[in-house]
Amino acid sequence: MSSLTDEIGERIHRDGIRWVRTDAVTLDGLVIGKHLSATKFLGSLPTGHAISEIAHGMDLGGTPYLAWWNDWRPDALGDIVMRPDLDTFAVLPDRPNTATVLCDNVELSGDPLPLCSRSLLRRLVDELAGRGLRARAAFEVEAMVFAESPSAARRLGWRGLTPMSLPAALGYLHQNTRHQYRYLDEVLRRLEAIGVPIEGFHDEAAPGQIELNLDPADPVAAADHVVRIKQTMRDVAADQGCVVTFMAKPSAEYGNGLHVHHSLTRDGSAVFHAVDGILGDEARRWLGGVVATLPAATSLHCPNINSFRRMVGFSAAPTVASWGHDDKSAAVRVLSRSALAARIECRVAGGDANPYLVLAAVLAGGLAGLDHHIDLPPPIGVASWGLPPTGWPHLPTTITSAAEALEADGRLRAALGEPFVEQWIKTRRWEWLMYHTTGGDASAVATTGWELTRYFEVV
């Protein structure tokens, strides 16, 4: 037994932990797992415990993916393993005698599974480390909170809900936050107890919308924090009888994003730092890769049918593969002038995206830029919104065109790994099929009932 395992054992004994909730994330970003007795949990270490692989073989509506099989799956149904990352062990403040731990999805042999987005991100971080680079990342989590109970919201079809704020869409309005304190105070209390570092929070643009900003962290930890924030916000909503959604576009007017910042250092020096705004060669190639692979990465940033309803001009979501210095209309915003805060912000992802995959797509794009010496185009120089349909590098606008862009981008495919990309593209085409053949309206110009039913409470 490692010292960390011993330490966890002592902690379980000392804190009277009777149950450990194991959390793993599906490709769609859902948190799944089991509650294990403390004895069973400790006995499963370090390998982890089994879970039926069908848990990863269903879509967001609970329909099994019955149109392909994966090499890692047994010929019939079998088990995979959830291997705890003991560094993430935390005692839950809201459940008696219960702790939680994040897990990787691995094969019975212990090898990471292609469907494990957490392992994929860790592999990319390790690859950076092998090149002498260290990444740090921080997400901005946006969510909308409504006063209705979950059952009332369902009866209303998740339409016309009462925002937990004034009805006005203003943003940064403390008067709005005042309406959210009871909810937020409990969210923040629980997050602090499980070690999720919140840098700040504020009222966002849509009625009832909250943005939480995280402290920078190791990329895997940064994505872990998003998973825990979303779960905690859902738990508190359930406990307080209200509803929260991270859906990219829950209504015709407003959307939820998942912007992600990252920095790189080499030997302690900030790679993106440029006092005069002129980026160094490594930064230019990295950024060139991030921008060039953005159309392909859109599939990961915008995973669902609904994700693309957010991607319209003048709605604060990017629509072209552009970059700019401190330009919030661009898809990629570069902040280079401070050595301490030199970073790149990618603004494409919707609130419904899997955070491990969002960050993996960004890092894989940067790595592709280094490997393929991708040239950095000039900064866009104009507002990135409302640009004509031709003459500009528009991002894909549908789940299928985004999947095609990913399929066509050999550089990003190679960096992410073929088995993962192959699986991902199949799941996106399946989502397209489900939308069109189970009641979704192909001609709808705004969020449909099908999308609200499928995504509002789940993604």
Add this chain to the structure above:
Amino acid sequence: MESIVDVEHDPVPLVLIMANVLRRNESDPKRARLLAHTAGRVVFRSASDPQVVTIEFRRGRVMVTRGAAPDADMTIVADLATMSEEKPPKPAVSGALSHLRLALAVSKLLDPPVGDWQQEAERFWAYASPRPGCPSGLKVTCLDDGRVAEFGVRPAEYEIHGTAHRLRSVFSGGSVLGEDLLAGKLYAVGMLRHTAELTGCSLDWMMGR
């Protein structure tokens, strides 16, 4: 030979399915001529969900797009869920009386020639078997008369059993293997891996991909 049937950019499933149905006429010279000489605009709408497409016959080209053209000559409303049944309910058609020629042509073109179940199984196997993940051999048994067709390596890794009608439907792209299995319309002997891969083939076959 290049098809005269085109689809919209980034097509939806029903567009692909209808285009595939229309293209099947191109293997028969008489029907191919009918396809090429028809003119008019037809809306094909699902009776049970929002799926709807417009087929525009332009004498020499056919275009299939999502949505309902407001100025269509004819509208057909069909229950997609029962279209592959042996005796499906008749679709509701409007505009046929004022566009008799178009109505006659469309009724033929949307019901393209289909072989018997063995012929269709052979075509499906030729399409599916090169794809990775498919079984090395397939045995098909007709429950009506016990006749058997075998393809690929024997003994077959995978078996499909069903009535002649159901087998003909699934192998011609009229229905999807996985759905027919879940509904108890077909039976299978084999591994889930092969069920899934063959269902993927079946879906692509239906959509002409």
